[in-house]
Amino acid sequence: MEKHVVVIFPHPDDEAFGASGSIAQFREEGVPVTYLCGTLGQMGRNMGSPTFANRESLPEIRKKELKRACETLDMELKMLGYRDKTIEFEDKQEVADHLRGYLEEIKPSLVITHYPGYAVHPDHNALGAAAIQAVEDMKPEDRPKIWAQAFSNGHEEDLGSPDVINNVHDTFDKKLQTILSHDSQVAGMFGWYKQLDELEEEMKNELIENQAMERFYLWDFEKNSSN
Amino acid sequence: MKPIELEKVQKALDSYLNKEVYVHLETTNGAYANHLDANAYTVGAYIRNAKVTYKQAKIIGDGNSYRVGLKMELGWIYAEGLTDWTIYQENQLLLAGHDREGRLMVALEVSETPFKQ
Numbered sequence: 001m002e003k004h005v006v007v008i009f010p011h012p013d014d015e016a017f018g019a020s021g022s023i024a025q026f027r028e029e030g031v032p033v034t035y036l037c038g039t040l041g042q043m044g045r046n047m048g049s050p051t052f053a054n055r056e057s058l059p060e061i062r063k064k065e066l067k068r069a070c071e072t073l074d075m076e077l078k079m080l081g082y083r084d085k086t087i088e089f090e091d092k093q094e095v096a097d098h099l100r101g102y103l104e105e106i107k108p109s110l111v112i113t114h115y116p117g118y119a120v121h122p123d124h125n126a127l128g129a130a131a132i133q134a135v136e137d138m139k140p141e142d143r144p145k146i147w148a149q150a151f152s153n154g155h156e157e158d159l160g161s162p163d164v165i166n167n168v169h170d171t172f173d174k175k176l177q178t179i180l181s182h183d184s185q186v187a188g189m190f191g192w193y194k195q196l197d198e199l200e201e202e203m204k205n206e207l208i209e210n211q212a213m214e215r216f217y218l219w220d221f222e223k224n225s226s227n
Numbered sequence: 228m229k230p231i232e233l234e235k236v237q238k239a240l241d242s243y244l245n246k247e248v249y250v251h252l253e254t255t256n257g258a259y260a261n262h263l264d265a266n267a268y269t270v271g272a273y274i275r276n277a278k279v280t281y282k283q284a285k286i287i288g289d290g291n292s293y294r295v296g297l298k299m300e301l302g303w304i305y306a307e308g309l310t311d312w313t314i315y316q317e318n319q320l321l322l323a324g325h326d327r328e329g330r331l332m333v334a335l336e337v338s339e340t341p342f343k344q
Contacts, residue, residue, distance in 0.1 A: 045255050051329040054228050056315050121258045187328055
């Protein structure tokens, strides 16, 4: 059993789509989970559907949604205060040191973050890289395991199959509730999750299956050593 | 926000004439554009809290989509595809263009005080 899990993603809702089923499973086992959320998603283009946010009101709205999501998952929240889209332009070591401060205090046994280079959004890649740097900077015996999430097109060709494939059917209700907490962001293709119960069985099942497996790569410090 | 009302927006733009103002200008098609469609390009740009002064302002459009041009001493600020507007927190003029799903594609905002970082 894990001792404490720390989730490091840049945007409110990354945790919902990427890992909330697994987080709910950890919480059911009684494992504490802390979310280090990098930004408030200030530059998101989804403004609700129908639109209810604007560029200036979005950060506060997303902060409330994030808090609600964390309450749903019974997960501790720490907001890191970076600005959406800018993490890759920050000093990587400074961000890594910032993260390491939390890790040294919390002493998690597992860190969940994005797989640098394979996570599509520049913020995902940059914060994932800083998180891994933070763990690498720790003494080997103090390092938590890292589950890195990749979802760029064709990532399996480079990385092979994920090491951890979590079936989260049992916590799917929590996952759905977490996704729907991010009301301003649940639009477009994700808008269907708002009306899951009204959909035909086949489509409903497809949407559930799309979110029912959470995949991670166990970070190999030796193989990926940047030093 | 609400659909652009040309005369009201023109009046709001004129209220900042010859004043030192802060501008937020942005366009985006989303960080996932190329991820979701290999033929699409991920493109975006924003500038936040550019401190400028403009001496002439005009909004022009066909009732659905509008363009705004702000003429400065040494150049121009331009935005196309604007559909909605609001006055936010009393002194910030927000203009934005949304697609049919309500996603922001372009934004032009003017304020006498800096926008929150």
